[in-house]
Amino acid sequence: MSSSGVASSIQARAREIAKEDYDKARILLEDAAKSHAYLYPFKGIVYFLTHRALWKPFSSRVLPTLGLSAGVIAGMFFFTYLPQLAILVFVNGPLAAFTTILLVLNESSTLISILSRNFLIQEALLDTFDGTLITRNETEIVKEGRQVKSGSDPIDKLGKILKSPFEKFSPKALIRYVMYLPLNFIPVVGTIIFIFIQGRTRGQSSHDRYFQLKEWSTSRRSEWLKQHTGAYTAFGTIATVLEMIPFASMFFSFTNAVGAALWAADIEDQNTQMEQSTAPNLREAAKKAE
Structure with missing residues (x-):
């Protein structure tokens, strides 16, 4: 085959791959929008x-976490902004000042998340997640993971934790973060893609507690996440962007936990409605069979 033929073949294959990736991205965005x-x-x-009532866990951790956030952000800008700006200016030009700020904020957000979730706000x-489920009348589900006391205050009703799903920041997640960090060298689009990738990972972990309370197996959880990739990516991307906001990242960590719990409660309501509507039909079919 001539060199021109090889080049044409490579171009055709590249167009085919690009079309496949475009179709996958389009389907993902459509699923995200519909969800x-x-x-x-x-x-x-x-x-x-x-x-x-949901403010109690937040208020008990706000001061130490704000201090941590201030220290991390100040330190990151002091030590890493100029060196990263010097690199990004070659690829981003005038936009480098803006993209470097986004990069440093993203890096700071990751560090704050690692430190705070491991040492300050995990419990x-x-x-907050369990208390939100209780406010949505999903007490029976919460009982699968902790003791629930009597009373009217959703946080005061929370007793001893029997199951805790929140894992420490894994080396795998850190490696993935560092691996995709160079995407920020691509002007604007690269930063967007980087946030999108981080959002996908963030979204997939948003219902760890819910899956645990439902006692879903690893295979069932994986299948569910696969079927709803667009939805979890959409949730995770918005959650990631909110948690990148300086000094407000802790607040949004808690509101994102509330949002995830509300989503879980809506999933439960939908499943209950389906069961209630299906059961009479099954009974009717059984009567006809008799």
Whole structure:
């Protein structure tokens, strides 16, 4: 085959691969839009602000976490902004000042998340998620993972934790973060793709507690996430962007936990409605069979 023929073959294959990737991305975006999962981080903000009882776990951790956030962000900008700007200016040009800020904020957000989730807010986020489920009358589900006491305050009703799903920041997640970090060298688009990838990972972990309370196996959980990839990516991307906002990242960590719990409660409501509508039909079919 001539060199021109080889080049044509490579171009044709490249177009085919590009079309496949485009189709996958289009389907993913369509699924994300139809699911409306991207709304739950915002629903979480509204719900959190209008339900004062859910503020207790947040208020108990706010001062130490704000101090941690201030220290991390200040340190990252002082030590890493100029060196990264010097690199990005060669590929991003005038936009480098803006893209470097986004990069440093993303890096800071990751560090804050690692430190705070491991040492400061792990249990508080769990209380927030479980407390939100209780406010949505999903107490029986919460009982699968912890003791629930009597009373009217959803947080005060939370007893001893029997199962805790929140894992420490895994080396695998850190490796993936570093591996995709060079995407930020691509002007604007690269940063967007980087946030999107981080959002996909963030979204897939948003219902770890829910899956545990439902006692789903690893295979069932994987199948569910595969069927709803667009929805979880949409939720995770919005959650990631919100948690990148300086000094407000902790607040949004809690509101995102609320949003994830609201989403889980809606899934439960939908399943209950399906069971209630299906059961009479099954009974009717059984009578006819007799």
